[in-house]
Amino acid sequence: MKITEIEIFAIHLPLHEPFIISYASYDTMPSIIVKLTTDNGMIGYGEAVPDDHVTGESFEGTFAVLKNTIAPKLIGMNPAHMERIHERMDAEIYGAPAAKAAIDIACYDVVGKALGVPVYDLLGGKYHDEFPITHVLSIGSPEKMAKEAEDRVAEGYRSLKMKVGTDVLGDVKRIEAVRKSVGEEIAIRVDVNQGWVNSSNTLKALNTLEHCSLDWLEQPVKADDIDAMVEIKSKTHVPLMIDEGLKGAREMREIIAKRAADKVNIKLMKCGGIYPAMKLAHMAEMAGIECQIGSMVESSVGSAAGFHVAFSKKIITSVELTGPLKFSEDIGNLTYDVPFIRLNEQAGLGVDVDEEALHRMTAYSEKVIG
Structure with missing residues (x-):
């Protein structure tokens, strides 16, 4: 199994009411969704929610890092080889934990689906x-x-x-x-x-x-x-x-x-x-x-x-x-x-992604292919 395509979506999730903490107030929650596809047609999803004050990453910067720095280097790799995946990402950029998390999560999701088991x-x-x-x-x-x-x-x-x-x-x-x-x-x-x-x-x-x-x-x-x-x-x-x-x-x-x-x-x-x-x-x-x-x-x-x-x-x-x-x-x-x-026993993350909702919330997106 090899990664053949990584699509990146910059989205804004609507909140019931503003979320207010000591250093920020959010009317919507900015998030970056990663859709990873393998050569056997399996699809896994990941997510990055960067925070300038915590992870040291901006929303726009995280999208750019995924598009230009990380995703192109992962095409052709086996998503089950997590140590190698992280080694490759770390070799390309220091830090950027939320960007790396999006890839990591998508890999676990697709591997769980391929094996027919939950991520846990x-x-x-x-x-x-x-x-x-x-x-x-x-x-x-x-x-x-x-x-x-x-x-x-x-x-x-x-x-x-x-x-x-x-x-x-x-x-x-x-x-x-x-x-x-x-x-x-x-x-x-x-x-x-x-x-x-x-x-x-x-x-x-x-x-x-x-x-x-x-x-x-x-x-x-x-x-x-x-x-x-x-x-x-x-x-x-x-x-x-x-x-x-x-x-x-x-x-x-x-x-x-x-x-x-x-x-x-x-x-x-x-x-x-x-x-x-x-x-x-x-x-x-x-x-x-x-x-x-x-x-x-x-x-x-x-x-x-x-x-x-x-x-x-x-x-x-x-x-x-x-x-x-x-x-x-x-x-x-x-x-x-x-x-x-309580978690279900569905393979991967156990979450069905609504592609229509994803595209409706998307501000911009990019696709990285081999």
């Missing part, structure tokens, strides 16, 4: 039967976030992730309001997206929030400040998760050596796809650090890829892949049984 069977088999889904609250006023939290709990959600990171005092009010609205039995996870900047601001907030019983606090400081995470971890009982501060093996080694986090958030877009994500999970497992699989608000394609990784590993104890629930229209049919996610 390519990763060691399914360990988890289901995961609870966490609802993500965009940044808003304390009253708005509290009302949304209350409504989602009424729908059956048992855990909430709050996006904060605009200002410390305002964030404290938001968190207190949400805790008051949902009671003590609901898990609240707070994601600062680097917005509290340093350990001083973070410790100030945590000292005020002791009564709020946070499940964990995610990435309060700048991504590269691993030492600040170490200081915070030594001075609080609130579990800490690293997200933007973990991209690949280099950061994971430092996190493990310094015991800088209680949990890490592995995202396919940050590390380069399914294959490197599994390597990070193995590293964390050896160090006894629990993992979460998160997302950059991806369509059914990217979200399904993350789920296959999560379902295959015992050390992965939570997921946060709710992109498809945020879209008013998607290109795929990943199905949630809110407040749970």
Whole structure:
């Protein structure tokens, strides 16, 4: 089996409502879909959702890298040879993890389809039967976030992730309001997206929030400040998760050596796809650090890829892949049984891509052939 064609689509996924985090607000979610075809007629889909602030890639730049740098070098290669695929991509360009993730995911999808097995069977088999889904609250006023939290709990959600990171005092009010609205039995996870900047601001907030019983606090400081995470971890009982501060093996080694986090958030877009994500999970497992699989608000394609990784590993104890629930229209049919996610036994990613919807959302596209 050889790759004969790679088609690249730049699309915009429509959101039910704007998605607001500490450093950006999105009215639609820009995404790049890869359609990979092999010489035996099999088709696999992948996705890249780059983020200037996290992966260091722009939407336009990622499309160009896929079109001009990566895709032409992969024509004729066997998509099952993942080590070689990544070696070739790494030889062509340093970094560019979201672009590489799109190719990686498409390869796994097409190989699973060719063998007639789900992607999780390519990763060691399914360990988890289901995961609870966490609802993500965009940044808003304390009253708005509290009302949304209350409504989602009424729908059956048992855990909430709050996006904060605009200002410390305002964030404290938001968190207190949400805790008051949902009671003590609901898990609240707070994601600062680097917005509290340093350990001083973070410790100030945590000292005020002791009564709020946070499940964990995610990435309060700048991504590269691993030492600040170490200081915070030594001075609080609130579990800490690293997200933007973990991209690949280099950061994971430092996190493990310094015991800088209680949990890490592995995202396919940050590390380069399914294959490197599994390597990070193995590293964390050896160090006894629990993992979460998160997302950059991806369509059914990217979200399904993350789920296959999560379902295959015992050390992965939570997921946060709710992109498809945020879209008013998607290109795929990943199905949630809110407040749970369970994967089907369909070959590959288990997602049927609606080509009509894909083309309707496409701003521009290119085809690379041998």
